[in-house]
Amino acid sequence: MQELHLGGVFVPAALVWAAAALVLSSLIGRILSRTGFYDWVWHRALFDFALFVILWGAISAIPYHTAFSTCWPP
DSSP: OOEEEETTEEEEHHHHHHHHHHHHHHHHHHHHHHHTGGGGOSOHHHHHHHHHHHHHHHHHHHHHHHHTOSSSOO
């Protein structure tokens, strides 16, 4: 399990990635709301939750693949 050192406190990396995904999904949600995209969505809360989970997975995958990539120069 990865941990990050923030201000003298060890914080689980998943919590930091989840916070970043929450901020990003709320910004995307505002953009989608202003453009009228939610008129085409059947269940807005379910769509927002799915967007959050997809972003959380994508944000969490970036450090993992960067750390274990064989193409990364040593």
